[in-house]
Amino acid sequence: SQTIHQWPATLVQPVGSPLSLECTVEGTSNPNLYWYRQAAGRGLQLLFYSVGIGQISSEVPQNLSASRPQDRQFILSSKKLLLSDSGFYLCAWSKTRGLSEAFFGQGTRLTVV
Amino acid sequence: DAKTTQPNSMESNEEEPVHLPCNHSTISGTDYIHWYRQLPSQGPEYVIHGLTSNVNNRMASLAIAEDRKSSTLILHRATLRDAAVYYCILSGRDDKIIFGKGTRLHILP
Numbered sequence: 466s467q468t469i470h471q472w473p474a475t476l477v478q479p480v481g482s483p484l485s486l487e488c489t490v491e492g493t494s495n496p497n498l499y500w501y502r503q504a505a506g507r508g509l510q511l512l513f514y515s516v517g518i519g520q521i522s523s524e525v526p527q528n529l530s531a532s533r534p535q536d537r538q539f540i541l542s543s544k545k546l547l548l549s550d551s552g553f554y555l556c557a558w559s560k561t562r563g564l565s566e567a568f569f570g571q572g573t574r575l576t577v578v
Numbered sequence: 579d580a581k582t583t584q585p586n587s588m589e590s591n592e593e594e595p596v597h598l599p600c601n602h603s604t605i606s607g608t609d610y611i612h613w614y615r616q617l618p619s620q621g622p623e624y625v626i627h628g629l630t631s632n633v634n635n636r637m638a639s640l641a642i643a644e645d646r647k648s649s650t651l652i653l654h655r656a657t658l659r660d661a662a663v664y665y666c667i668l669s670g671r672d673d674k675i676i677f678g679k680g681t682r683l684h685i686l687p
Contacts, residue, residue, distance in 0.1 A: 497673055509622065509665075509677040516673050524674070555621045559675065566612065567675050569621030 467492035471556045471570030478577055484529075484543040486573050488556030491537065496558040498539040499567065500531055503553040515539060551577045582666045587682040596653040598681055600666030603647045609670040611642060613651045614677075615662040622665065622677070625651065661685045 471488045478484060490496050500512045511524045513531035521531050528547050532540045539556060553574050559567040583601040590596040602611065612627040626633055626640045628649075633640040639652040653660055665680040 499675060501677075508679045509616075511674060511676055514674055522673075553619075557621070557675070566624035566627060567614075567622075568624070572619075572621050574619075 467558075467568065469556065469558055469568055469570045471573060473573060474571060475574045476576070478546050478575065480548055480577055481545050484541070484546050484550070484575070486541040486554055486556075486575075488539045488541075488570055489537055490539075490558045493537070493558070493560065495536060496560060497567075498533060499557040499559075500539065500541050501555040501557065503555065505552070509555070513541070546577045548577050551575055582668060582678050584664075584666055584678065584681045586679065587684065589684045589686060590653075590656050591686050592658060593655055596656045596660070596683065598651040598653075598664050598666075598683065599648065600650070601648045602666070602668055605646050605668055606670060609668040611640065611646075611649050612667045612669055612675075613638070613640065614665045614667065615660075616665070616680070617659075617662045625664070656683075656685050658685050658687060 468491045498515045501509045502512055503509050513521055513523055515521050515533045518533055518536055528550060529541060529543050553572050555572045556570040557567045559565050610627050610629050613625040614622040615625050616622045626635055626638050628640045628642055632642060641650045661683055663680040663682050665677050669675055
């Protein structure tokens with residue numbers, strides 16, 4: 466069966482520090498991968514999605530970047546965190562382009578102080 | 579991206595059916611209608627999806643209008659654990675999965 470792992474669950478980082486959140490998927494190959502952010506009390510905002518290794522599409526201009534070094538690994542990064550980067554970050558995967566359901570990780574709650 | 583419109587919030591009594599509406603008047607012929615729900619402090623959870631015909635699964639039923647410009651998620655017997663934000667999403671050829679604001683469902687005991 467397929468599983469998605471996202472860590473850490475919670476993170477407190479100072480302003481200006483770097484960020485690296487990792488997401489891995491097991492039990493499937495060539496998944497579509499997604500990073501979302503949810504600010505407190507707000508909806509889910511799609512940040513990045515990837516249809517293959519090295520293929521990253523960015524949805525909104527921001528202080529973050531994403532990479533996909535391996536088929537089932539998706540990394541969200543920042544060189545210098547801002548206070549506005551605080552939020553609930555969720556990784557997700559789906560089998561095919563929009564036609565099948567997406568499965569979400571448990572999320573990382575990031576607080577930038 | 580094709581857009582959906584949902585009420586901001588709804589209330590229902592426990593053990594009664596709940597009908598959550600969604601309008602998607604600009605849906606294209608290849609767009610699937612997906613529903614997800616998000617419980618507090620958790621990631622979204624897939625509920626159901628369909629294209630043209632009504633669909634049933636263990637969680638819910640999806641009723642799709644004949645012109646496909648609207649759909650309704652039906653929870654047959656709501657429980658307190660069904661309190662969540664429910665999202666109606668269109669997805670098709672595009673690889674993106676875009677969430678709207680959803681409907682916050684309150685279940686009254």
